[in-house]
Structure formats: structure tokens, C-alpha cells
Amino acid sequence: MNEISHPETGEEADRADKDRLEAGRPDISRQRQIIDRRALETGLRSALVGEDDPAQAQPRVATLLREALQAGRAEIERRFEADRHAPEAGRDVGRHTSFLIDQLIRALHDVTTGIAYPIANPSAAEKIGIIAVGGYGRGELAPFSDIDLLFLIPYKETPYCEQVIEFMLYRLWDLGLKVGHSVRSIDECIRQAKTDLTIRTALLEARYIWGDQDLFDRFQKVYRKEILQGQGEAFYHAKLEERRLRHERYGNTRYALEPNIKDGKGALRDLQTLRWIGRFLYGARSSEEMVERGLFGKADAAKFDKAERFLWTLRCQLHYARGRAEEKLNFDIQPEIARLLGYRDHAGTSGVERLMKHYFLMAKSVGALTRSFCAAVEAQNVRKPLLRLPAGMAAIGLRRRELDGFGLEGGSLTVPNAKHFERHPVDMLRIFAVAQRHDVDIHPITFNWLAQSVRLIDRSLREDPKANALFMEILLFRKSSLAGGDKGGPEATLRRMNEAGVFGRFIPDFGRIVAQMQFDMYHHYTVDEHTIFAIGILYQVEHGLLIEEAPITSSVVHQVLSRRVLYLAVLLHDIAKGRGGDHSALGAEVAEQLCPRLGLSAEETETVAWLVRYHLLMSNTAFKRDIDDPKTIADFAAQVQSIERLRLLLVLTVCDIRAVGPKTWNGWKAQLLRELYNRTEEQLSGGLITAGREARIAAVLDDLKAQLVDWPPEAIEEHLARGHGGYWLSFPVPLLVRQARLIREAELEQRPLSVDYNVDHYRSMTEVTIYVADRKGLVSQLAGAFALSGASIVDARILTLANGMALDTFTIQDSQGGPFDKPARLARLSSTIGRMLDAPQRIPAEIGKLPRLANPAVQAFPVAPRVLIDNKASATHTLIEVNGRDRRGLVYALTAALTAQNLQISNAKISTFGHRAIDSFYVKDQFGLKVEAESRLKTIRDVLMAVLNDGESDAPAVTDMLAANRRRPRSSTNAR
Incomplete structure (x- = not known):
């Protein structure tokens, strides 16, 4: 990189710094309404005189x-509230x-050195310059941000300097200010700036506040002389590498739904990085x-x-709304910030979604x-470009300056x-x-020209067969020997x-979902980013990179008849999100x-x-x-109709779930999808699930007997007599064996539990x-115990032997x-x-002592209860399917309500x-039959809706249900 002589040198720079000494003052109207430094200093002097x-x-x-x-902050906040929509x-x-803190520090310095620790003729070693660095040095302070100060001294710290600095710092700390400070000589500043990028950057923005200005000059x-001159290339690359590492720490995406608006990708720190460079x-x-320096065009400067x-504005509003320094825009505060900044519900999109789309x-x-x-920096400094030559292109790059019609x-x-x-125009796709x-990059300058030319993409280009073929080539990219490396296939x-x-x-249609937020706690990314992630996951599945996490899918993906169908289904599955209707039907x-x-x-x-219309079918069913109910499999198979669709739907479902966000996919979901796939494949292949039921039961019992060879024959027969056909087909044989041994031990030792x-x-x-x-109410009592222990139920199989x-x-x-799995938690x-189980009447009160919501952010999301x-x-x-806001003890409350009925x-x-709970219960009435009377169904629906709508605590309602239940005579069949 060609070194640039820094334009500010010598007397010109000195004059510029002095001109900027009071920078910001002319821009601040009615300064004394924020703070009257002279009045403050008079008061401080009066307090210190005579002591x-x-x-x-x-x-x-x-x-x-x-x-x-406090008065200054209140005035600044009042002005903001009165004019928060101004640019x-x-x-x-x-x-x-920044002005407020400047004035406080100046007044404090003057009374400290003039009254608290006066010195008539300070020596050169006793001079102190108070310097703002970092964001404070730029003259930018968010309402509750840290204050970074440099106490600049000529040489080593003297006892007098130590007294003054300590007195000032303690007074600032007494105010609750978070003050980051350092005490350094000029030599120390330069020495540390040479070795530490953070210090070098902070000192780049050093601004004189008060004290000895000659020292600052x-x-x-x-x-x-020592830092700026000759260090441009190193600083440039170091700041870009720092930016890259920071992005990795914050998820490496601009589209996380709870973004850090200061340090995240695409946030304020990225703009500040450009300023620093x-x-x-x-x-x-x-x-x-x-x-003026050619780094931006006028349009870019405006952007x-x-x-x-x-x-x-967003950051300041966030600070004020939280009442503290907060940089992460969490779900629970997003609706309030949207309301305060004037974002309203409009055209099927909520105000908070409009705010977040604006942010993204x-x-x-x-x-x-x-x-x-x-790109501009690269253009001006060509000796050492930002983008290194990829390993796979090294030989080509050394031999030629052209590749498929483009320059290199x-x-x-x-x-x-x-x-x-x-x-x-077709080159906008071809490039x-x-x-x-060839696994190469697009040069930053060319990429910039490309981005500025997108307006040229019109109907004629969209309908150009060559352009559409290029798009499909990109989407269906498959790693080959041509690629020296692999930057992630089509996803990148x-x-x-x-x-x-x-x-x-x-x-x-994809453009309509760019930066489209889904305001819920389930999705972690914007719709466009989720879609691109899903394409990347499909590519990984296809290349065997997820074979351990999704073995069936990794095999099935190679059996589908059309890759084009599969990739386009993944690309389009959420294409109609945010349109105010059923996005699956609209997407189809x-x-x-x-x-x-x-x-x-x-x-x-x-x-x-079809895949887009039914892309949620498999996950909803699983x-x-x-899925042990033959009718569930039969109904699902009737909708899918073909093994090819089943294969495509499985792969699409897995990619969709995995792309939602970290920890969304797990082995439990994988097992449910695998079982549903296998049973449906059997049905579609002609082997009915219900066919040969007796033979299947006999096979399970033979396997079970073989696992219990250490038991006396009469004990085995006694155990087999306890079960029924449905039981033997409900669990895998290893679990049946565990249950059998549990039951035998309990019977031999006469354990009640x-x-x-x-x-x-x-x-x-x-x-x-x-x-x-x-017993009656057993399921709800067990659900209560799980809730009190912090366990979440995801499945329940209820049997009476x-x-x-x-x-x-x-x-x-x-x-x-x-x-x-923690032993202490299990115990x-x-x-x-x-x-x-000994005292079920205690459950409502004990659940009532727990925080109602495991995650308070859940309260921010509207959930329409539904039964x-x-x-x-x-x-x-x-x-019975129940939809409502998730909360502690919800399963207990619902099962207690069902028991009461x-x-x-x-x-x-x-x-x-x-934030949304979707719980399904398979129930019978007290006679072991379906519930079909309309009046009874209405009562059940009303009772469950009451549980879902319970505003503060479900304890009273559940207590009433259980009390009423205990007063009723026991029926011959347990209502569990």
C-alpha cells in the first residue's frame, strides 16, 4: 500500500486542533440549560473553601x-423526546x-487544582492535561456510555498529580459514571500505541478537554510523527482484521434478530472503523x-x-428505554422502541417488524x-491489495490476466x-x-460498480433464458475438481x-423478504438470511457433511429425482412471508x-x-x-401420495429446521422425523402399518422374552399378561426391557413408586x-413435579396396565x-x-412461587390463545391441540383442567x-370413548381457554379444578 503523507502537519495541524477545542459548542443551543459551568464552579468553590x-x-x-x-441529563433527554424524529x-x-461531561470535568478540575490542592507555581512535572479518548474523544457519548479519559503528564507521576487525579476520579465515580482512565506520559502513550491497536485507535481520537494544553499539543x-507517518498499511489491515474477529464474536451476520447495534455486523462500530481508517x-x-479524499462519492457520503x-437515534432511544448502557436490541424492548420511534402497524406488518426491517x-x-x-482505498493504494490471491488460483493468477472474459x-x-x-447486463449474473x-472473489471496485448497476436488472433480463440458466447454475452448483477450494457452494x-x-x-419476490423480520423467539434470522442458510445446509447434506446429525436425510437426498426441484423448494419455501396471509399457500x-x-x-x-404449500406438514405431524397411531400415518401418507414427495419433503423439512437458528435442531426431532419417514415409506410402498399387527406383536414379545432369559418362566408370563397389544408396539424393545425390569423390582420390593x-x-x-x-389426576401431578424441577416435557406416553x-x-x-442429565437434578x-404425589394439593402454591416466565422476553410477543x-x-x-404463550407450569395447568373434566x-x-407453546393431547372420556357431544366439547374448550388466558397465576383456577374433582365420586375408569 502506498503510504500517504498525513495532510495535517506542523502549524496547520496545531491551528486545526485549537479551532476544534470548542468543537460542538456553536451547534449546541441554550447551553446553560444543559449545564451552567460557572454557577457549578461557584458552588463547588463555596463547598471547598475553608476546609x-x-x-x-x-x-x-x-x-x-x-x-x-442529573439536571443536564434530564434536559438532554427532554430535548430528545421533543424531537426524536429529527434527523x-x-x-x-x-x-x-459529551458537552455536559466536558463541563463537569472542567469545573471539577478547576476547583481541585485551585481550592482542594492549590499550587502557586507548578513545576513542569506537575502539569496535567485532561484528554478525552475513544468515543468521548470524538465528542460522541450515548446517554449512559463509559467515559474514557487520559490524564497526560510530562514525565512520571508525581505525588501532586496523583492527589489531583485521585480526587477527580473519586468524585466522578461518586456520580455513578463509568470512567475508564489511564495516566501516561507522552513517551508512554507513543510506546503503547506502537504495540497495541486499541490504544493506537483511542489516541487517534484524542481531544483536549482541560488542563495543560501545551502538553496536549x-x-x-x-x-x-511517530504513529501516523508510515503506518497506514499496517493500521488499515489491522482494523479490518479486528473488524472480522468482532463480527465472528457477534454471530457474523447482519441479520440476527436481536442485534448488537454498537458492535454487531453492520452496526455503529463498522462505520467508526471507516472513520478511523x-x-x-x-x-x-x-x-x-x-x-474530498476520494474515499466516498457524494451518494455514499449521504448514505x-x-x-x-x-x-x-436508535442507540440513544435504547439507552433511555433501559435506563442504562444497553447495546443489544433484545426482543422484549423492540416493541417499545418501535412505538417510541413512531413505527406503526401497516399492511400486514407490525410496527416492530417495520423497525427491524429498517435496521437490517x-x-x-x-x-x-x-x-x-x-474499493477506493484499494484503488489508491495498489502495492498490497486487501484481497489475497486464493490458493486455488495462484498458478492461474501468475500466468494470466483474464478468466472467462473477465479481468483478473x-x-x-x-x-x-x-x-x-x-x-x-447479463454479466451481472455471469460474474x-x-x-x-473458479472459487475466486469479485474485486471490491467491480463489486461496487455492480451494486450501483442493479437498477439495470429489468423484465427483459429476468426473462432472458441465458440469465435464468446462469442463476440456476449458481443455485445448483456442485463441488467439482475445477474448484481449487470451496467457499460454501451456492450459499456464499x-x-x-x-x-x-x-x-x-x-x-x-425474494427482494420482498430481504431484511424481513419474523417477530418471534423461534426464528433467529431475517427471512432472506434464513433462506440462504437453508440452501447452505442442503449443500452440506448433499456433500455428506451432516451425516452424523441427519443420516437418513444424507442418504435420501441422493435418491431424489430432481435436484432442481429440491433446491428451488428450499429457496422458495418462505418466499411469501410477511404478506399478511398463509405464506405457504401464497408461496406456492x-x-x-x-x-x-x-x-x-x-x-x-x-x-x-406442492412442497412450498406443504413444507410445514412433516414437522407438524412429527x-x-x-405417530404411533396408524391413522396419523395413513392421513399423512394420503397427503404426501408418493415416495418421491416424501423424500423431498424430508430433506426440505430438515434444512428448514436447521436454518432457524442455533440449537433448534436436536436428536429428538431427528428421531421423530426419521420414524415418521420410515413408517410413511412403508405405507406408501404397499405395506400397511396395520397389516400383520398380531405378527408384529408376536415378534416383539419373542424378542422381549429373549432379553429376559434370566427370569423364571412364570415371571415372564405374568409380565406379558400385564400389557396389551398397543403397549408392546408403543416402545422399542430395549425400553420395554428396562420397563419390565423396573416393574419386577418394584413388585418384589413392594415399592409404592x-x-x-x-x-x-x-x-x-x-x-x-x-x-x-x-389415580385420578396422576398425569397433572407428574407434570407439576416436572415443572417444579425445571424440566420441560416434550412427549408423554400414558399407560394403565x-x-x-x-x-x-x-x-x-x-x-x-x-x-x-445432571445427577443432582435427577435426584x-x-x-x-x-x-x-404425596401432597398434590401443594403443587399450585409451589408453582405459583416460581417466576411465571422462564424468559421474561416472552412477554413481548403477542400470542392469540387457541384450542x-x-x-x-x-x-x-x-x-385436543392447545396454542398459547409458554409459561412455567402450563402443562400442569392444562392437564389439571382435562382431569377436572x-x-x-x-x-x-x-x-x-x-415463546409459543403448542401442546397436543389424545384423550378419551371416562368410559374410554371419544368425546363427541358438542356441549361437552364446548365446555372443554372454554376451560382450556380459561387456563391459556389466565393473566397472573393459574394456581387458583387449578386449585378449584382439583377441589371440584375431589368432590366428585370416582368413576370406574381413571381420568388421568
Whole structure:
């Protein structure tokens, strides 16, 4: 990189620094309404005069400073609230807050050195310069940000300097300010700046506040000479590497739904990084000066200022809403921030979703500005470009300057000039295909020209067969020997196309979901980012990279007849999100219009549309229905109709779930999908699930007997007599063996309660089997015990054996979706189960003591409670599906309500999607029949809705249910 002589040198720089001494003051109207420094200083002097020991005046000094700080902050906040929609509202807060702190420090310094520790003729060693560094040095302070100070001294710290600095710092700490400080000489500053990038950056923004200004001026001269001159290349690369590592720490995506608006990708720190580089290399302190130095065009400078203004206003509003320094825009505060900033519900999109879409578009704009800025730096400094030559292209790059019609510069594709794409619009797609095919990058300057040319993508280009063929080549990219490396297949290329704006222009329906937020706790990314992630996961599945996590899917993916159908189904499955209707049905309509344009046949188009329409069918069936029920399999198979569709749907479902966010996929979900797939494949292949039922039961019993060879024959026969056909087919043989041994031990030892655990780390779950005398309300009592122990139920199999004993098997997880496996927690769970079964009347009160919500952010999300009752889903049971806000003890409250209605619970599927609980119960009435009377169904629905709508605590309602239940005479059949 060619070194740039820093433009500010010598007397010119000195004058510029002095001119900026009071920078911001002319921009701050009615300054004394924020703080009257002279009045404050007068008060402080009065408090200190006459005190032999300055510490004695500390309470009065603290009071005066605190009052000034609180009044100033209140005035700044009042101005912000009155004008928060003005473009400069946030940056005004930053300037005003910086001004307030400046004045406090100046007044405190003057009374400290003039009254508390006066010295008539300070020696050179006793001089102190108070310098703002970091963000404070820029004159930008968010309402509750840290204050970074440098106490600049000539040489080593003297006792006098130590007294003054200590007195000032303690007074600032008394105010509750978070002060980061250092005490350094000029030599120490320079020495540490040379070795520490953070210090070098902080000192780049050093600003004189008060004290000895000559000391500060000397420091500035030395810094320019020793640090700025000749270090531009190192600083440039170091800051970009620092940026890359910071992005990794914060998830490496601009589209996380709870973004850090200061340090995340596309956030304020990225803009500040550009400022630092521009200032270090070129002395550019503003976007206007960046334009003058050729780092930005005027349009980019306007975008820079717009993004900075937006982010500053958002950050200040977040600080004020939290009442503290907070940089993460969490779900629970997003609706309030949206309301305060004036975002309203509109056209099927909520105000909070509109706010977050605005944020994500700004974050995307910051990414584009960074590319534009780096392209300009690269253009001006060609000796050592930012982008290194990829290993796979090293030999080619050394031999040639052209690749498939594009230029090569430093191993990156280029075009001759900014007009190239206007003359050859199809190259806006072809350049991505060539880059993908040869595993090379697109040069930053060319990428910038490309992004500026997306307006040229019009109907004629969208309908160009060559352009559509190129898009499909990119989407269906498969790793080959041509690629020297592999940057993630189509995922990386599609993401770059999205960043450039090409993706959304070429596929306008995709453009509608760019930066589209889904305001819930289940999804972790914007819709476009989720979709691109899903494409990347499909590529990994296809290349065997997820064979351990998804072995069946990794095999099935190679059996599908059309890769084009599969990739387009994944691409389009959420294409209609945010349109105010059923996104699956609307997405199918988009697929029917788009697929022919992309070259798919009518048959392929129909299959893609079907997959998009039913892309939630498999997960809903696996996670919400009893897949041991033959009718569930029969109904699912009737909708799927073909093995090819089943294969495609399995792969699409797995990619969709895995792309939702970290920890969304686990072994338990994998098992449910695998079992549903296998049983449906058997049905579609002609082997009915119900066919040969007796033979299947006989085979299971033979296997079970073989596992119990250590038992006396009469004990085996006695155990087999306890079960029934449905029981033997409900569990795998290893679990049947565990249950058999549990039952035998309990009977031999005459234990009233037996609990067995089977931790399955692969499936991320723990099976809990409970053998106890059957009783009314047993399921709800056990659910209460699990809730009190912090365990989440995800599945329940409820059985009553022929001997009248209950054998209930629950699948549980911890609050993070992992196995409930800590020995101490399991022991506590056993104890809790015993206590709650002995005294079930205590459950409501004990649950009432728990925090109602495991995660308070859940309260931010609207959930419309709903109860669906289906008598067609099962041949033998009534299916009740309950939707509502997740909370502690919800399963207990629901099962208690069902018990109070004299219903037997035979099976339960408990699912939580972020903040939303979707629980399904298979029930019978007290006579073992379906519930079909309309009046009875209405009562059940009303009771469950009352539980879901319970605002503060479900304890009273549940207590009433149980009390009423105890007053009723026991029926001959237990309502569990």
C-alpha cells in the first residue's frame, strides 16, 4: 500500500486542533440549560473553601455534581423526546452529553487544582492535561456510555498529580459514571500505541478537554510523527482484521434478530472503523472530507450520514428505554422502541417488524459502504491489495490476466469500467457464476460498480433464458475438481448476490423478504438470511457433511429425482412471508409463476409448488401428532401420495429446521422425523402399518422374552399378561426391557413408586419412566413435579396396565433444549415426584412461587390463545391441540383442567417454538370413548381457554379444578 503523507502537519495541524477545542459548542443551543459551568464552579468553590481536608467537603461536592449531572441529563433527554424524529436527534444527544461531561470535568478540575490542592507555581512535572479518548474523544457519548479519559503528564507521576487525579476520579465515580482512565506520559502513550491497536485507535481520537494544553499539543505532534507517518498499511489491515474477529464474536451476520447495534455486523462500530481508517490514512474527519479524499462519492457520503444518524437515534432511544448502557436490541424492548420511534402497524406488518426491517436495511447499507470504501482505498493504494490471491488460483493468477472474459487483478474478477454492466447486463449474473465456478472473489471496485448497476436488472433480463440458466447454475452448483477450494457452494454466492442487491432484483419476490423480520423467539434470522442458510445446509447434506446429525436425510437426498426441484423448494419455501396471509399457500402461487421462467417443466413446477404449500406438514405431524397411531400415518401418507414427495419433503423439512437458528435442531426431532419417514415409506410402498399387527406383536414379545432369559418362566408370563397389544408396539424393545425390569423390582420390593431414567445424549433428551398406582389426576401431578424441577416435557406416553398400575413414560429436556442429565437434578426430580404425589394439593402454591416466565422476553410477543378439537385425526381418541404463550407450569395447568373434566390422557405431544407453546393431547372420556357431544366439547374448550388466558397465576383456577374433582365420586375408569 502506498503510504500517504498525513495532510495535517506542523502549524496547520496545531491551528486545526485549537479551532476544534470548542468543537460542538456553536451547534449546541441554550447551553446553560444543559449545564451552567460557572454557577457549578461557584458552588463547588463555596463547598471547598475553608476546609483543611478536602475530603470533609466530599458530600457537598458530590451533591452539587450529582445535581448538575442529573439536571443536564434530564434536559438532554427532554430535548430528545421533543424531537426524536429529527434527523440529528441521536447525534445531538451524543454531542450534548459529551458537552455536559466536558463541563463537569472542567469545573471539577478547576476547583481541585485551585481550592482542594492549590499550587502557586507548578513545576513542569506537575502539569496535567485532561484528554478525552475513544468515543468521548470524538465528542460522541450515548446517554449512559463509559467515559474514557487520559490524564497526560510530562514525565512520571508525581505525588501532586496523583492527589489531583485521585480526587477527580473519586468524585466522578461518586456520580455513578463509568470512567475508564489511564495516566501516561507522552513517551508512554507513543510506546503503547506502537504495540497495541486499541490504544493506537483511542489516541487517534484524542481531544483536549482541560488542563495543560501545551502538553496536549506536544503529544499530538509526536503522535503524528511517530504513529501516523508510515503506518497506514499496517493500521488499515489491522482494523479490518479486528473488524472480522468482532463480527465472528457477534454471530457474523447482519441479520440476527436481536442485534448488537454498537458492535454487531453492520452496526455503529463498522462505520467508526471507516472513520478511523479515513482519519489515520488521510486525515479525513467527516464524510465530506472522505468525499474530498476520494474515499466516498457524494451518494455514499449521504448514505453514511443517514446510517449513522439512524443508528445513533436508535442507540440513544435504547439507552433511555433501559435506563442504562444497553447495546443489544433484545426482543422484549423492540416493541417499545418501535412505538417510541413512531413505527406503526401497516399492511400486514407490525410496527416492530417495520423497525427491524429498517435496521437490517441500514446494516446492509453499512456493508455496502464498507465495500465501497475499501474499493477506493484499494484503488489508491495498489502495492498490497486487501484481497489475497486464493490458493486455488495462484498458478492461474501468475500466468494470466483474464478468466472467462473477465479481468483478473490480484486473483479477483474485474470489469474494465463502471459502464460495463450497462453494456452487458447479463454479466451481472455471469460474474457471480464465474467467481463461483473458479472459487475466486469479485474485486471490491467491480463489486461496487455492480451494486450501483442493479437498477439495470429489468423484465427483459429476468426473462432472458441465458440469465435464468446462469442463476440456476449458481443455485445448483456442485463441488467439482475445477474448484481449487470451496467457499460454501451456492450459499456464499447467493449471499454475495443478496449483498449486492442482484438477488432481490432478479427474483423480485425474494427482494420482498430481504431484511424481513419474523417477530418471534423461534426464528433467529431475517427471512432472506434464513433462506440462504437453508440452501447452505442442503449443500452440506448433499456433500455428506451432516451425516452424523441427519443420516437418513444424507442418504435420501441422493435418491431424489430432481435436484432442481429440491433446491428451488428450499429457496422458495418462505418466499411469501410477511404478506399478511398463509405464506405457504401464497408461496406456492409464487412458485407456479417463477419456476417456468427458471426453466422447470410443468411437472417439476407442480412438485415445487406442492412442497412450498406443504413444507410445514412433516414437522407438524412429527412434533404435534401421535405417530404411533396408524391413522396419523395413513392421513399423512394420503397427503404426501408418493415416495418421491416424501423424500423431498424430508430433506426440505430438515434444512428448514436447521436454518432457524442455533440449537433448534436436536436428536429428538431427528428421531421423530426419521420414524415418521420410515413408517410413511412403508405405507406408501404397499405395506400397511396395520397389516400383520398380531405378527408384529408376536415378534416383539419373542424378542422381549429373549432379553429376559434370566427370569423364571412364570415371571415372564405374568409380565406379558400385564400389557396389551398397543403397549408392546408403543416402545422399542430395549425400553420395554428396562420397563419390565423396573416393574419386577418394584413388585418384589413392594415399592409404592419407582422412577427410572434413560439419558440419550444423541437425541438430546431424557426418558423418565414412572411406575406407580394409578389415580385420578396422576398425569397433572407428574407434570407439576416436572415443572417444579425445571424440566420441560416434550412427549408423554400414558399407560394403565392390567394390574391397575400406571406406567407413564415422559420425554424431558432442560430449559436449553438439552438432555436433563445432571445427577443432582435427577435426584431432586425423583424427590419432587415423590413429594408431589404425596401432597398434590401443594403443587399450585409451589408453582405459583416460581417466576411465571422462564424468559421474561416472552412477554413481548403477542400470542392469540387457541384450542382446536379434532375427532378425525385418530380412530380411537379425541385430539385436543392447545396454542398459547409458554409459561412455567402450563402443562400442569392444562392437564389439571382435562382431569377436572373427567378425561383420560393417553398421549401428549408438548412442543415449544420460542415463546409459543403448542401442546397436543389424545384423550378419551371416562368410559374410554371419544368425546363427541358438542356441549361437552364446548365446555372443554372454554376451560382450556380459561387456563391459556389466565393473566397472573393459574394456581387458583387449578386449585378449584382439583377441589371440584375431589368432590366428585370416582368413576370406574381413571381420568388421568
